[in-house]
Amino acid sequence: MLDERKLKVLYAIINSYIISAEPIGSRTLSKHYDIGVSPATIRNEMSDLEELGLLNKPHSSAGRVPSDKAYRLYVDSLLLNNSTIDEYKKQKIKDILISKSQEVDHLLQTSAKVLSEITNHIALVISPHLENSKIKHIQLVLVSDNQVLLVIVNNSDIIRSTIFKVDNQISPDQLNTISNFLNEKLNNLPLNKLNDVLNMGLLDELYEYKGVLKELIPILNESVYDSEDVELYYDGVARLLNYPEYKDINKAKTILSFIEDKDKILEMLLKENLGNGIEIVIGEENVYDQLKESSIVTATYNIDGKTIGKIGLLGPTRMDYYKLINVLRLFSVNISEILEMEFRK
Amino acid sequence: MLDERKLKVLYAIINSYIISAEPIGSRTLSKHYDIGVSPATIRNEMSDLEELGLLNKPHSSAGRVPSDKAYRLYVDSLLLNNSTIDEYKKQKIKDILISKSQEVDHLLQTSAKVLSEITNHIALVISPHLENSKIKHIQLVLVSDNQVLLVIVNNSDIIRSTIFKVDNQISPDQLNTISNFLNEKLNNLPLNKLNDVLNMGLLDELYEYKGVLKELIPILNESVYDSEDVELYYDGVARLLNYPEYKDINKAKTILSFIEDKDKILEMLLKENLGNGIEIVIGEENVYDQLKESSIVTATYNIDGKTIGKIGLLGPTRMDYYKLINVLRLFSVNISEILEMEFRK
DNA sequence: ATTAGCACTCGGAAGAGGGGAGTGCTAATA
DNA sequence: TATTAGCACTCCCCTCTTCCGAGTGCTAAT
Numbered sequence: 170m171l172d173e174r175k176l177k178v179l180y181a182i183i184n185s186y187i188i189s190a191e192p193i194g195s196r197t198l199s200k201h202y203d204i205g206v207s208p209a210t211i212r213n214e215m216s217d218l219e220e221l222g223l224l225n226k227p228h229s230s231a232g233r234v235p236s237d238k239a240y241r242l243y244v245d246s247l248l249l250n251n252s253t254i255d256e257y258k259k260q261k262i263k264d265i266l267i268s269k270s271q272e273v274d275h276l277l278q279t280s281a282k283v284l285s286e287i288t289n290h291i292a293l294v295i296s297p298h299l300e301n302s303k304i305k306h307i308q309l310v311l312v313s314d315n316q317v318l319l320v321i322v323n324n325s326d327i328i329r330s331t332i333f334k335v336d337n338q339i340s341p342d343q344l345n346t347i348s349n350f351l352n353e354k355l356n357n358l359p360l361n362k363l364n365d366v367l368n369m370g371l372l373d374e375l376y377e378y379k380g381v382l383k384e385l386i387p388i389l390n391e392s393v394y395d396s397e398d399v400e401l402y403y404d405g406v407a408r409l410l411n412y413p414e415y416k417d418i419n420k421a422k423t424i425l426s427f428i429e430d431k432d433k434i435l436e437m438l439l440k441e442n443l444g445n446g447i448e449i450v451i452g453e454e455n456v457y458d459q460l461k462e463s464s465i466v467t468a469t470y471n472i473d474g475k476t477i478g479k480i481g482l483l484g485p486t487r488m489d490y491y492k493l494i495n496v497l498r499l500f501s502v503n504i505s506e507i508l509e510m511e512f513r514k
Numbered sequence: 515m516l517d518e519r520k521l522k523v524l525y526a527i528i529n530s531y532i533i534s535a536e537p538i539g540s541r542t543l544s545k546h547y548d549i550g551v552s553p554a555t556i557r558n559e560m561s562d563l564e565e566l567g568l569l570n571k572p573h574s575s576a577g578r579v580p581s582d583k584a585y586r587l588y589v590d591s592l593l594l595n596n597s598t599i600d601e602y603k604k605q606k607i608k609d610i611l612i613s614k615s616q617e618v619d620h621l622l623q624t625s626a627k628v629l630s631e632i633t634n635h636i637a638l639v640i641s642p643h644l645e646n647s648k649i650k651h652i653q654l655v656l657v658s659d660n661q662v663l664l665v666i667v668n669n670s671d672i673i674r675s676t677i678f679k680v681d682n683q684i685s686p687d688q689l690n691t692i693s694n695f696l697n698e699k700l701n702n703l704p705l706n707k708l709n710d711v712l713n714m715g716l717l718d719e720l721y722e723y724k725g726v727l728k729e730l731i732p733i734l735n736e737s738v739y740d741s742e743d744v745e746l747y748y749d750g751v752a753r754l755l756n757y758p759e760y761k762d763i764n765k766a767k768t769i770l771s772f773i774e775d776k777d778k779i780l781e782m783l784l785k786e787n788l789g790n791g792i793e794i795v796i797g798e799e800n801v802y803d804q805l806k807e808s809s810i811v812t813a814t815y816n817i818d819g820k821t822i823g824k825i826g827l828l829g830p831t832r833m834d835y836y837k838l839i840n841v842l843r844l845f846s847v848n849i850s851e852i853l854e855m856e857f858r859k
Numbered sequence: 860a861t862t863a864g865c866a867c868t869c870g871g872a873a874g875a876g877g878g879g880a881g882t883g884c885t886a887a888t889a
Numbered sequence: 890t891a892t893t894a895g896c897a898c899t900c901c902c903c904t905c906t907t908c909c910g911a912g913t914g915c916t917a918a919t
Binding site: 206207208209210213227228229230231 | 891892893894895898899900901
Binding site for chain 2: 910911912913914
């Protein structure tokens with residue numbers, strides 16, 4: 170059904186369109202791409218490809234444009250080649266990321282920035298998914314007479330801290346006792362199991378501190394379940410306006426508004442299975458109407474092989490998938506390695 | 515030099531232009547605004563106003579448009595009226611802000627969001643300025659064999675935490691001793707004085723922990739001086755595209771890029787004296803070229819009358835200054851009150 | 860001092876025309 | 890039988906022209 174020549178024509182059109190954003194005609198194609206047949210033959214092939222739903226005509230006397238289906242075909246073939254990672258580039262990017270990132274926050278923000286700069290697309294990064302992580306340390310600290318600071322450090326050394334008020338006076342020593350108790354009980358506990366343990370008679374074991382614990386438990390819970398726990402970083406929003414497909418202000422506005430809707434973006438990025446590897450959603454494949462004319466490429470990053478977050482790029486369907494996939498792979502391994510290296514014992 | 519009738523004409527033009535973004539002619543003006551004289555007279559006044567640099571003509575046969583100087587005149591007169599705050603609206607906004615903001619982070623992010631929604635402009639918010647604040651509590655916690663968590667709480671209960679590695683083993687008790695020592699020495703110390711104290715023979719007093727302290731001091735310093743300490747929140751970027759003055763993609767891109775340049779924005783917002791009250795920068799008054807066609811209105815927020823942060827709005831020079839000033843005043847007092855209420859003992 | 864009248868200006872919308880890149884079909888060719 | 894050359898046709902886009910109307914500045918009348 171799709172012989173080699175048809176593929177050759179199709180890929181030539183895709184490549185050309187990715188660069189120029191202009192419909193391609195048979196003549197230009199035969200001149201600039203080495204197909205080896207005449208424009209007339211190419212026209213026939215194009216006609217077939219159109220019938221197969223792989224090409225579209227903006228109007229009857231324009232050239233052809235790849236359809237979403239064509240991009241899908243194309244990226245699927247790209248994903249088969251498990252391209253090797255360019256060690257030199259990798260090291261270069263790693264250096265940049267490390268130099269600017271003492272903390273996870275900075276690492277991710279910088280990643281988004283550099284990612285966007287390199288690719289000239291909008292970069293999205295979501296922070297490590299706490300629920301996949303374990304409690305490494307819990308500490309309660311008295312910061313003033315009736316204020317207690319709660320600090321939770323997880324196994325990726327991501328710190329959450331909250332200050333809350335207690336009604337009855339409590340001493341630093343008492344807080345220490347509670348801290349130690351909690352550490353003993355909760356150490357290495359996956360955060361998503363926290364809820365169960367808290368509700369399972371933890372209270373009885375430390376009866377004398379029931380008062381404080383009672384206040385503490387909802388706060389602990391909240392700090393885990395608060396959906397805001399997953400942070401979103403993005404960068405390069407202005408780059409959207411470089412692309413002719415968004416020269417229509419309304420289209421640009423639609424996308425910009427969407428990106429500013431943090432909840433939607435998180436929902437979208439988290440919905441996809443966090444399976445390892447690259448994922449691509451092309452144009453109409455998007456669930457969200459606002460993205461029906463755009464594509465998203467995402468990759469995961471991991472600690473110890475466990476997916477904990479995602480990085481992604483957003484742009485017109487005509488994006489340079491090949492390049493983006495490789496860049497994302499590069500960042501994926503780099504971020505993973507930096508997180509592992511810098512924050513593990 | 516500017517008699518009442520001239521002012522009447524000028525203000526009518528400003529008001530009309532703020533709404534419509536269209537140049538106004540003498541006929542329309544006399545029809546829709548109650549000036550009380552004929553178009554011909556208005557034309558004469560307009561001509562005078564133009565000579566004074568208060569009006570511009572896009573071209574010889576268009577109507578008139580207010581100049582930056584006109585807006586300056588206008589807002590200066592606005593700022594004289596110390597308008598009373600609408601208690602009802604104030605409470606409404608306060609409710610929204612409180613309901614969504616357990617933490618300072620959220621409060622400010624939400625403020626930006628709501629501010630942008632209400633005004634339909636880009637909202638900018640910068641987080642409390644640590645240097646104006648004092649140390650309330652310092653705590654060191656051992657989170658694993660060679661990792662120490664440093665937590666600094668300031669008097670606005672804003673928490674900074676860092677994890678660092680120590681070379682030599684140290685016990686929790688030892689860390690506690692150090693914590694207590696530091697608290698005693700540094701409690702209530704203004705953060706910007708921290709550097710001095712640290713370098714002034716603090717080491718000698720706790721000689722046995724010299725090793726740890728030596729590692730700690732640069733980290734403490736850094737956590738204060740790190741320019742990233744001031745966070746920037748913004749929202750409503752997409753709203754820029756609602757305004758005809760940014761229908762030119764390049765203009766929109768210029769502004770968007772500028773806003774994404776966090777350092778520049780911070781520099782800009784922090785440069786102005788943090789004096790109490792509203793500040794307005796109109797068009798050409800802007801230091802940054804990218805903003806020469808835009809205006810910025812900012813207000814401060816405070817704790818105990820001390821300015822600790824800023825909120826602002828950015829849009830075309832033709833913004834509704836009157837409304838924006840009032841909205842910012844509303845938010846200013848609300849944010850201040852919430853910060854004081856929620857986070858003070 | 861104000862206003863009516865009028866010639867003039869200029870941008871923007873609407874329409875006409877031409878050029879060019881492209882298509883699909885048909886007939887000739889290898 | 891697959892490929893190609895030739896050709897009529899299509900339709901977008903660019904440019905040019907025209908026309909309209911809102912606006913101005915000047916002058917003369919009130």
